[in-house]
Amino acid sequence: MWRATRTRFPPGPSEVLKRWSFGPLNDNPLEYFTNIAREYGDIAGLRILNFKSIFINHPDLIEEVLVNNARRYSKGRVLRANRHVFGEGLLTSEGDFWLRQRRLTQPAFHRARIASYAATMVEYAQRMLDGWRSGEERDVHREMMRLTMQIVGKTLFDADVDRDAQEVGKSLELLLEIGANFRRTIFVPHWLPTPANLRVKREVAQIEKILYRIIGERRASGRDAGDLLSMLLAAQDEDGSRMTDRQLRDETITLFLAGHETTASTLSWTWWLLAQNPSVETKLHQELDAVLGDRPPTLDDLPKLVYAGHVITESLRLYPAAWGLARLAVEDHEIAGYPVTKGMGVTMAQWVVHRDTRWYDAPEEFRPERWENDLLKRLPRFAYFPFGGGPRQCIGNTFALMETTLILATIARKFRLRLVANHPVVPLASITLRPRHGVRVTLEARQKEEAVRFSTGEQSAVAN
Numbered sequence: 001m002w003r004a005t006r007t008r009f010p011p012g013p014s015e016v017l018k019r020w021s022f023g024p025l026n027d028n029p030l031e032y033f034t035n036i037a038r039e040y041g042d043i044a045g046l047r048i049l050n051f052k053s054i055f056i057n058h059p060d061l062i063e064e065v066l067v068n069n070a071r072r073y074s075k076g077r078v079l080r081a082n083r084h085v086f087g088e089g090l091l092t093s094e095g096d097f098w099l100r101q102r103r104l105t106q107p108a109f110h111r112a113r114i115a116s117y118a119a120t121m122v123e124y125a126q127r128m129l130d131g132w133r134s135g136e137e138r139d140v141h142r143e144m145m146r147l148t149m150q151i152v153g154k155t156l157f158d159a160d161v162d163r164d165a166q167e168v169g170k171s172l173e174l175l176l177e178i179g180a181n182f183r184r185t186i187f188v189p190h191w192l193p194t195p196a197n198l199r200v201k202r203e204v205a206q207i208e209k210i211l212y213r214i215i216g217e218r219r220a221s222g223r224d225a226g227d228l229l230s231m232l233l234a235a236q237d238e239d240g241s242r243m244t245d246r247q248l249r250d251e252t253i254t255l256f257l258a259g260h261e262t263t264a265s266t267l268s269w270t271w272w273l274l275a276q277n278p279s280v281e282t283k284l285h286q287e288l289d290a291v292l293g294d295r296p297p298t299l300d301d302l303p304k305l306v307y308a309g310h311v312i313t314e315s316l317r318l319y320p321a322a323w324g325l326a327r328l329a330v331e332d333h334e335i336a337g338y339p340v341t342k343g344m345g346v347t348m349a350q351w352v353v354h355r356d357t358r359w360y361d362a363p364e365e366f367r368p369e370r371w372e373n374d375l376l377k378r379l380p381r382f383a384y385f386p387f388g389g390g391p392r393q394c395i396g397n398t399f400a401l402m403e404t405t406l407i408l409a410t411i412a413r414k415f416r417l418r419l420v421a422n423h424p425v426v427p428l429a430s431i432t433l434r435p436r437h438g439v440r441v442t443l444e445a446r447q448k449e450e451a452v453r454f455s456t457g458e459q460s461a462v463a464n
């Protein structure tokens with residue numbers, strides 16, 4: 001197991017050097033970083049073999065790294081080690097190349113553009129509900145994965161990926177399961193033909209096959225669908241050259257993976273939290289009934305679905321799909337007087353900061369009400385950062401918030417989700433935070449319940 005030794009690295013009165021084996025990080029990284037923060041406070045030095053890293057746990061220090069000194073850092077080792085998956089896509093590329101691609105991609109995420117995706121999001125959610133029956137048992141995580149994948153496919157690539165959903169879902173599950181082994185991810189080169197690497201290669205090839213098909217079909221048709229894929233296909237360098245299939249593959253796989261698994265997990269955690277907090281669930285239903293009555297939500301309803309928004313905000317606080325971030329220093333500087341030398345890592349964990357009693361009362365409790373009266377504005381900027389921050393902030397944050405709120409409203413209007421007893425719901429902290437064995441639920445139609453209330457003479461705001 002691991003040993004922690006206090007050493008004067010970096011120099012200073014309260015600094016520590018923690019020697020760490022990967023055991024606890026692999027087994028339970030959430031607990032691992034929580035314990036470091038508890039034991040060492042806002043800043044701690046970590047070392048594995050020759051790799052030195054600093055763990056920071058104060059919002060101001062996080063802002064220093066992600067915003068004020070962003071250009072002094074590149075992405076961390078875990079993301080770098082996943083370059084064979086994401087290639088030179090937005091999440092993993094660096095420098096001028098990244099900036100160019102970010103500018104190119106940005107228009108697909110402008111507010112007005114995203115607004116045009118709202119109807120698709122609700123339509124796909126409704127279509128899923130058409131197949132749901134009261135009393136049925138389902139893995140709601142699987143359902144959310146499929147739904148959010150269809151939505152990303154349709155909105156960004158104008159492609160129907162329904163028939164691919166199962167394959168991609170399985171491949172992704174395996175990739176994340178393997179990716180949760182940080183020791184392997186960081187220290188075993190991806191080109192070594194180990195069994196895990198060979199599996200990763202196979203699963204990536206599965207996903208690639210689908211993306212190359214979508215790219216090929218669009219190139220062949222020459223159609224301008226006005227979506228992200230058309231924008232990428234039309235984009236030209238100053239010398240007039242266009243993106244190669246490989247570049248397109250990197251951008252599309254990044255958006256495809258980053259854009260659906262994160263929102264699916266956020267929704268899955270939300271269902272799990274709601275099922276355990278009936279008073280929150282009731283309040284959400286009351287809002288949906290009052291705002292929507294018997295119709296599905298639209299974009300225009302979003303400003304009125306205030307509580308639903310708080311539910312998502314709170315869910316992202318407790319179960320942030322991106323549970324931690326890492327950077328590598330590309331030049332020497334210092335954080336709060338600590339020398340950071342080139343090549344050193346910096347790690348921060350939303351999971352830990354979002355559960356810190358300095359920023360949140362009863363942080364372990366699911367209380368959407370805490371976001372009333374503009375809590376966000378009163379908190380230090382990086383006490384809540386589910387989408388990161390600075391230049392590398394999530395490009396899909398508005399997309400994700402709109403999508404999760406609309407899907408939550410569409411489903412919760414019709415169904416209550418009850419947890420299946422004895423099914424373990426356990427977080428798997430891989431690149432993202434997902435429920436390892438899914439979330440098994442029993443569906444309970446709300447209309448039926450309302451109808452019963454009507455027939456017994458009870459009042460209801462819902463006229464389904």
Ligand code: HEM
Pocket residue numbers: 075090091092102152254255258259260262263266320321322325326385386387388389391392393394395396397399400
């Ligand atoms: C609840 C859902 C989501 C969460 C919690 C989330 C979280 C994050 C975080 C924390 C980062 C920054 C990573 C870093 O600094 O190292 C990030 C980057 C990114 N996200 Fe998201 N994300 C979500 C949804 C989405 C969606 C829907 C899309 C696209 C459709 C997307 C696409 C991306 C991309 C392309 C980047 C890289 C941006 C860049 O470096 O320029 N994400 N996301």
